[in-house]
Amino acid sequence: MSEIALTQTPIHIRHGSNIGQPLTRRDGVLKVTGAAKYAADQHPPGMLYAVLATSSIARGRVAHLDVAAAKAHPGVVDVITPANRPALALDPDEKSNPFMFRLDLLQTDRVRYAGQPIAIVIAQTLEAATEGASLLAPRYETEPARVGLDDGESTALQVVGPGFPAQAQRGDVETELAAAKKSITQTYETPAQYHNPMEPHAIVAAWEGDTLSIDTPSQGMAMAQGRLAGLFGIAPEKIHIRSPFLGGGFGGKGMISGPQVLGAIAARAVGRPVKLVLRRDQMYGPVGHRAPTRQTLRLGTDGDGALVGLDHHTKTMSSTFDDFFEPASTPSHTLYASTAIATSHAGVRADIGTPIFMRAPGEAPGSIALESAIDEMAQACGMDPLAFRLKNYAEVEPISGKPFSSKALRECYRQGAERFGWERRPLAPRQMRDRDGLLVGWGVGTATFPAVMFAAQAKAVLRRDGSGVMEIGAHDMGQGAWTALAQIAADGLGLDLDRLEFRSGTSDLPDAGIAGGSGHTATAGMAIYNAGADVIAKLADLATNDDHSPLFGAGNAGVVARGGRLFRRDDESRSESFSDILARAGLAQIEGRGAGGRPNPMEAHGQSDYAMHAHGAVFAEVKVDPELGQIRATRLVGAFAAGRIINPRMVRSQYYGGMIWGVSFALHEQAIVDRHSGRPMNANFAEYHIPVNADVPSLEAILVEEDDPHVNALGIKGVGEIGITGSAGAVANAVWHATGIRVRKFPITLDRLLEPQ
Amino acid sequence: MKTFDYVRPASVREAVSAAAAPGAAYLAAGTNLLDLMKGGVTRPDRLVDITHLPDLDRIENLADGSVRIGALVRNADLAHDRDFARRFPAIAEALLSGASAQLRNAASVGGNLLQRTRCAYFYDPASACNKRNPGSGCDARGGDNRLHAILGWSESCIATHPSDFCVALVALDAVVEIEGRAGRREIPLEAFHRLPGDSPDRESVLEPGEMIVAVRLPAEAARFAAHARYLKVRDRTSYAFAIVSAAAALRIEQGVIAQARIAMGGVALKPWRAREAEQILLGGRADTALFVRAATAALAEAKPSGDNGFKIVLARRVVARALALAAAGTPERMPALPGSPFAAASGVLAHV
Amino acid sequence: MAFSTTLTINGVKRTIALDDPRVTLLDLLRERLNLTGAKKGCDRGQCGACTIIVDGRRINSCLALAISHDGADVLTIEGLAQGDRLHPVQEAFIAHDGLQCGFCTPGQIMSAFGLIQEGQAGDDPERVREAMSGNLCRCGAYRGITEAVLEAHKTLDALNRKEVA
Missing domain, CATH: 3.30.390.50 (CO dehydrogenase flavoprotein, C-terminal domain)
Known part of the structure; x- marks a missing residue:
């Protein structure tokens, strides 16, 4: 059972149907009072502090660590290095599936990227552990680092992302491009980016015999449990994970990371609870990132501006020891109709930590390049960028030819353009100025993200006192799972929210799958919905077969649950409360179970009769100082269609957040890696820029209605990642429209806009 | 962070004496010093905490029309001092364009003068840096140097000074009052910071133990x-x-x-x-x-x-x-985005 | 060596024996006093998650040595609500969904509280955005945050007027 109690009554309780209501966050009070406990807030009795020492070189080996100096520091209890690290049951470099990543757990003295953990110092205080780690003063045998897309070793790719084919095509793109009336070829570059959730990865681990209890942020507790079980050689049930609140994840907490496992190793070594929290600079190495890309797009149109050929090639990077290649060409499969389409990926391997899923993997960098290229193609055709997009509207999924399960993109374009005032946009760039003389530009981008589902289970209970319980080990990283899933649960059980106990956030509850791929609400929601249906069916069985019940003879399908009562569908004057049904049956409670998701999580990418994607249109205004080049994204309007919306308040927040990530992608964030050492040189929040409040003065999100009968019974597609796609391109296109300068290397910084004057 | 002796002097004289020892550093708000210590960039043996010293947190209008700003005056307090901001609007604007509200609430005037460069190679103990480690070289030269110096740099160092406040102060001929073992001296702020030359580790004209006690603006600056x-x-x-x-x-x-x-x-x-x-x-x-x-x-x-x-x-x-x-003309009210190109040019001008 | 430091925290005066001069106010609160509301996002004054009110002003507690703040008055997120009654800033953050993951939220709220006390932004959204820019939010809840600060300012302003009248 979850220990997480929502200590105070949620401010907003809806009686009646809960789905679709803009309830405030159930965990809101906990979060605004500081009472929400994140992993690093835990402090079990007897706890010690562990601090990692990480490598400052990108390639070579650790020749010496001054363990004696570290141990001599007052308060230091132990130092773990490859020389004394306790044995594990599994080689951390073994890999049996694409969702299993190789970890650096002090297995050798080899260094394969900057920031790799090379030792753990454990002490009685944080101050002592921190200084102890510094006193290790490593000496290295350094080998030349391979840095960047041009320095790494080339590698042919069969798959990208979590297993998509690296190449795809429809039609003969070369022939079509050769015959095109107009064509463009352009190359775009996107930088390495780091997830940088505000909460650094943290773990508080405690062993009792061979039972491991941990507090750690996780977007996938069951997978983490499995990984830890394999490494420590114990049964998954022996591992108890609590992750009620994540301080942001964005994909970076999807797989358990090396440092989190090292915290558990440290706790076992010293036989006491241990807290290990990464420093911000340590977030730029062992916990994943988004790899840089170089994308070349070739587009061709006929005389009317209809695309005949679209070729999208991506060169991207992974580590020297593991595979995750950003699937950046994939948005070209979905977005625009073209007679022929080809996508491909090539890889290089460099001395860098392994990249991993980061909010809209593939779609984010791929979309900014594609949306820029589409604008350049529209310009070549002399067409308005929105008109060009509508001209090339995909009525079926271009790469597969399958119908869309639903697609309200046209309506997104319409509502977004109207709200934004797009019709007043001059075609030529550098035409608009505000009253202070700043250049003003407007751009549009199309948003898209697949409707992915994983697999989940849930357990539902109805009690004789009329209350209900829903149990699911779901993950709330800020998207609002505590709230939205509880809304689904309350409706599934036919209860008002204040009669529902919603248990979530720990690994002993039914597996909710991974909170990723924007699929958590759909996946966990379906499990909850089915668990609710299961328990209601059992309850209906009791009532409709009992001749003392007013529902006798109605049959299972003849009743509906609402407000803690079952009603006859054909005669709502006949009903009975859950309590009465259970009381008469002599039952204290009744249980049901449900599963959700698709057997193959990649189904959205190929194995269904329908192509399933959420869509949107984002319109952006930027202002640029004509001489100084400084840029500000002054206004964004996004219109998104993502199937059924469970909680519009949370969903708007997801869209705003995604749109800000889009601004960040276009204008702000990038990791600066020293070309000689391979070390990230801006591994901090002062120089790795993410937008501040003043960077995004105006955001609007329009929720476009969309009914999807195919995607799942609830009609949910997912909203977590789509906001970043479209937005990044819209901002980039707006910068061009403001200045007449097309920047193809992201982020767009002011030095690229300093035209000679 | 290396552990250190913590000294809390009762007077400026005591402070100067305590800080003259090798390895000693003054602690005011610590907004830069603690950052550097946490990063292992500096590792002082002794911190001389001057935050409890009396009389250093005052803004005084002197008889000759000049203004004397105590070294411990907080950046925010100076910028929001109505009289000061009215007389020296560019200084207030510079202050408010810097850092964040939280940092400005803590950071002191003296500390602002002494803040260290943001050069990433200076901040990274694994990189060669003549400023941090004299004679080790300068990895910024062949590294990422988009934001580095274009004036007054040398082969040994291409870093820049990060202060906004100091820029406005130098424009207005501010003078730094310094207390040392030999007594008090003063020097124009323009001559306070040193260019790198061959010894970028020597950043200012301060001698060991010397302490900034105030910054003065001449009457003319108003x-x-x-x-x-x-x-x-x-x-x-x-x-x-x-x-x-x-x-x-x-x-x-x-x-x-x-x-x-x-x-x-x-x-x-x-x-x-x-x-x-x-x-x-x-x-x-x-x-x-x-x-x-x-x-x-x-x-x-x-x-x-x-x-x-x-x-x-x-x-x-x-x-x-x-x-x-x-x-x-100076705007009547501080722009919503101080110092920014996006601080609207339109608006009411100050009637000074 | 132990250093005795006296702090008034959320209205309660406490004398603390510090065994280490390196302890920051943030680590003192979080690791030694079990006041874990203030968060450590960067530990270098670059994110604002650790914002607390010290002697009436919002500061980054990660860059403040505890020992140097002997005698200070400290207000943390734990001391903002009056029992079960949320402070208007807290209420406004919930109403405007000025939070997602919640990790930066205590810092945002204390910063908003400090800002309203400072009185520099008033009801001007642009000034609020600038004044709240020392609090990073990676989830991107800025719109709700700005709306929440403006509403709380209005509420508190009305309360103050009532008190004056």
């Missing part, structure tokens, strides 16, 4: 109040260090520039006063052509220290714009 601005170009709308900044202050009599002050930030290891440019402006009419000519002179000696040639172009434009903004 005469620019009607035409004084600070402009700061950044990679983010707020909470970012300057790529290039400039303070410009003019005294305009019957449409003619009677006196001009220009200083630049983000271009060198010290706030860079552009005296030749000031000379060009004297006696001229305030117009764009003249400002561009002055700006060109201000950057005459500039040369890239790496992939940062754009900063020369940018600095020229920043200076010309700052002059134009100053000529247009």
Whole structure:
């Protein structure tokens, strides 16, 4: 059972149907009072502090660590290095599936990227552990680092992302491009980016015999449990994970990371609870990132501006020891109709930590390049960028030819353009100025993200006192799972929210799958919905077969649950409360179970009769100082269609957040890696820029209605990642429209806009 | 962080004596020092905490019309001091364009003068840096140096000074009051920071143990109040260090520039006063052509220290714009985005 | 060596024996006093998650040595609500969904509280955005945060007027 109690009554309780209501966050009070406990807030009795020492070189080996100096520091209890690290049951470099990543757990003295953990110092205080780690003063045998897309070793790719084919095509793109009336070829570059959730990865681990209890942020507790079980050689049930609140994840907490496992190793070594929290600079190495890309797009149109050929090639990077290649060409499969389409990926391997899923993997960098290229193609055709997009509207999924399960993109374009005032946009760039003389530009981008589902289970209970319980080990990283899933649960059980106990956030509850791929609400929601249906069916069985019940003879399908009562569908004057049904049956409670998701999580990418994607249109205004080049994204309007919306308040927040990530992608964030050492040189929040409040003065999100009968019974597609796609391109296109300068290397910084004057 | 002796002196004299020991450092707010200590960039053996010393947190208007700002006055308190901001609007604007509200609430005036460069190679103990570790070399030279110096740099160091406050102070001839074992001395702020030369580790003229006790602005500095601005170009709308900044202050009599002050930030290891440019402006009419000519002179000696040639172009434009903004007049109210190109030019001017 | 430091925290005066001069206010609160509301996002004054009110002003507690703040008055997120009654800033953050993951939220709220006390932004959204820019939010809840600060300012302003009248 979850220990997480929502200590105070949620401010907003809806009686009646809960789905679709803009309830405030159930965990809101906990979060605004500081009472929400994140992993690093835990402090079990007897706890010690562990601090990692990480490598400052990108390639070579650790020749010496001054363990004696570290141990001599007052308060230091132990130092773990490859020389004394306790044995594990599994080689951390073994890999049996694409969702299993190789970890650096002090297995050798080899260094394969900057920031790799090379030792753990454990002490009685944080101050002592921190200084102890510094006193290790490593000496290295350094080998030349391979840095960047041009320095790494080339590698042919069969798959990208979590297993998509690296190449795809429809039609003969070369022939079509050769015959095109107009064509463009352009190359775009996107930088390495780091997830940088505000909460650094943290773990508080405690062993009792061979039972491991941990507090750690996780977007996938069951997978983490499995990984830890394999490494420590114990049964998954022996591992108890609590992750009620994540301080942001964005994909970076999807797989358990090396440092989190090292915290558990440290706790076992010293036989006491241990807290290990990464420093911000340590977030730029062992916990994943988004790899840089170089994308070349070739587009061709006929005389009317209809695309005949679209070729999208991506060169991207992974580590020297593991595979995750950003699937950046994939948005070209979905977005625009073209007679022929080809996508491909090539890889290089460099001395860098392994990249991993980061909010809209593939779609984010791929979309900014594609949306820029589409604008350049529209310009070549002399067409308005929105008109060009509508001209090339995909009525079926271009790469597969399958119908869309639903697609309200046209309506997104319409509502977004109207709200934004797009019709007043001059075609030529550098035409608009505000009253202070700043250049003003407007751009549009199309948003898209697949409707992915994983697999989940849930357990539902109805009690004789009329209350209900829903149990699911779901993950709330800020998207609002505590709230939205509880809304689904309350409706599934036919209860008002204040009669529902919603248990979530720990690994002993039914597996909710991974909170990723924007699929958590759909996946966990379906499990909850089915668990609710299961328990209601059992309850209906009791009532409709009992001749003392007013529902006798109605049959299972003849009743509906609402407000803690079952009603006859054909005669709502006949009903009975859950309590009465259970009381008469002599039952204290009744249980049901449900599963959700698709057997193959990649189904959205190929194995269904329908192509399933959420869509949107984002319109952006930027202002640029004509001489100084400084840029500000002054206004964004996004219109998104993502199937059924469970909680519009949370969903708007997801869209705003995604749109800000889009601004960040276009204008702000990038990791600066020293070309000689391979070390990230801006591994901090002062120089790795993410937008501040003043960077995004105006955001609007329009929720476009969309009914999807195919995607799942609830009609949910997912909203977590789509906001970043479209937005990044819209901002980039707006910068061009403001200045007449097309920047193809992201982020767009002011030095690229300093035209000679 | 290395552990240290913590000393809390009762008087400036005691402080100076305690801080004269090798390895000692003064602790004021600590907003920069603790950052550096956590990063292993500096590892002092002793911290001399001056925050409890009396009388250093006052803004005094002296009889001769000058203003004396105690070393422990908080940046925010100075910027929001109505009288001070009215008389020295460019300084207030510079202060408010820097860091965040939280940092400005803590950071002291003396500490601002002594803040260290943001050069990533200085901050990274694994990199060669002549400033941090004399004689080790300069990895910034062949590294990422988009934001590095274009004026006054040397082969040993191409870092810049990060302060906004100091830029406006230097433009207005601020003087630093220093207490040392030999007593009190004062020095123009313009001469306080050293250019790197062969010894970038020596950042200021302070001798061991010497302590900044106050910064003084001469009476004359207030005469620019009607035409004084600070402009700061950044990679983010707020909470970012300057790529290039400039303070410009003019005294305009019957449409003619009677006196001009220009200083630049983000271009060198010290706030860079552009005296030749000031000379060009004297006696001229305030117009764009003249400002561009002055700006060109201000950057005459500039040369890239790496992939940062754009900063020369940018600095020229920043200076010309700052002059134009100053000529247009100080706004009546501090702009919502102080120092920003997005601080609307339109608005009511101050009636000073 | 132990250093005795006296702090008034959320209205309660406490004398603390510090065994280490390196302890920051943030680590003192979080690791030694079990006041874990203030968060450590960067530990270098670059994110604002650790914002607390010290002697009436919002500061980054990660860059403040505890020992140097002997005698200070400290207000943390734990001391903002009056029992079960949320402070208007807290209420406004919930109403405007000025939070997602919640990790930066205590810092945002204390910063908003400090800002309203400072009185520098008033009801001008642009000034609020600038004044709240020292608090990073990676989830991107800025719109709700700005709306929440403006509403709380209005509420508190009305309360103050009532008190004056």
